[in-house]
Amino acid sequence: MYALAPVPGPLFGRNLLTVDALSAGELRSLLQLAVYLKARRPGEQASLLRGKTLAMFFEKPSLRTRVSFEVAMTQLGGSVVFAKGDEFSIGSRETPEDAARVLSRYADVIAIRTHAHEPLERFAAAASVPVINALSALAHPCQALADMLTLHERFGTLHGLRIAFLGDAQNNVAVSLAQAAVLSGASVQFGSPVSHRPSEATIAQLKALGKPHGGTARAFSNAVRAVRGADAIYTDVWTSMGEEAATERNRAVLSPFRVTEALCDHAAAHAVFMHCLPAHRGEEVTAGVIDGPRSIVFDQAENRMHAQKAVLAALLTDLKGFPV
Ligand code: CP
Numbered sequence: 001m002y003a004l005a006p007v008p009g010p011l012f013g014r015n016l017l018t019v020d021a022l023s024a025g026e027l028r029s030l031l032q033l034a035v036y037l038k039a040r041r042p043g044e045q046a047s048l049l050r051g052k053t054l055a056m057f058f059e060k061p062s063l064r065t066r067v068s069f070e071v072a073m074t075q076l077g078g079s080v081v082f083a084k085g086d087e088f089s090i091g092s093r094e095t096p097e098d099a100a101r102v103l104s105r106y107a108d109v110i111a112i113r114t115h116a117h118e119p120l121e122r123f124a125a126a127a128s129v130p131v132i133n134a135l136s137a138l139a140h141p142c143q144a145l146a147d148m149l150t151l152h153e154r155f156g157t158l159h160g161l162r163i164a165f166l167g168d169a170q171n172n173v174a175v176s177l178a179q180a181a182v183l184s185g186a187s188v189q190f191g192s193p194v195s196h197r198p199s200e201a202t203i204a205q206l207k208a209l210g211k212p213h214g215g216t217a218r219a220f221s222n223a224v225r226a227v228r229g230a231d232a233i234y235t236d237v238w239t240s241m242g243e244e245a246a247t248e249r250n251r252a253v254l255s256p257f258r259v260t261e262a263l264c265d266h267a268a269a270h271a272v273f274m275h276c277l278p279a280h281r282g283e284e285v286t287a288g289v290i291d292g293p294r295s296i297v298f299d300q301a302e303n304r305m306h307a308q309k310a311v312l313a314a315l316l317t318d319l320k321g322f323p324v
């Protein structure tokens, strides 16, 4: 599947705000391009985005997303400008539309990390260059691409995999992961209390998205049932950025969904542990699991860079002149 060099795809000039805006074929070709770029030495890539500028504006903290985008763009020959916090809060000093029109005159591609998703949609609709969601309250598509790349490396396929997501199954990472999984023919088993379960509408949307590809989604309120037979167990922080007021309530209701060694014993013997990071040992996952032999969390973190190279290349070029 991933042995051939990529061909120019239909993503040139597009935005990447949510995974479900991609077709299964587009998702697959992005992953194919990521595999291809990961196998190339940085020197072979240095002309791909020469002269292009990525502008990044973050309302929330970041380690992985910021640095992996900066290194990705640099290795592809482009340059990066970055602003965060007080310098950029989407829609605060001016409308998202005005900011988008201005920034489109300076940069070739814009990556934004926001609280609410809706201003990001408005920004992207007004921008005349591609806009990438670098995490909003609703979605984290770049994380999901890296996660699919990591699972594909580990299992050689995505089709037919069973992925258990434990904890806050309504959050940005859970939603994007699940969309990418079902589009790839994998199945998702959410494990959460009812308060943190994806809505019926979300489950229905995932089922519809996955149906043509063999993927599906199901929600359990019992952690053991959610992980039973899973090939991968995934968790994320119990309280996402911007939702700190719910921290104590989340701790109280999510503790039965902590990923422990004993819980992992109910998954497939070969099951891997995944986490987007940052992690809180002793909260959503024990140190024994995240630092143990099942854990592939640092492969995920590395793959953020390779997946984002694919996104940048696909949105900004037709890949002509690329050394294939
Ligand atoms: N996983 C992830 O997005 O990490 P950062 O918040 O550090 O960017």
Ligand code: NVA
Pocket (backbone or CB within 6 Å): 135, 171, 172, 173, 236, 237, 239, 240, 241, 276, 277, 278
């Ligand atoms: N769900 C987490 C992901 C962090 C990468 C958050 O939004 O804070």
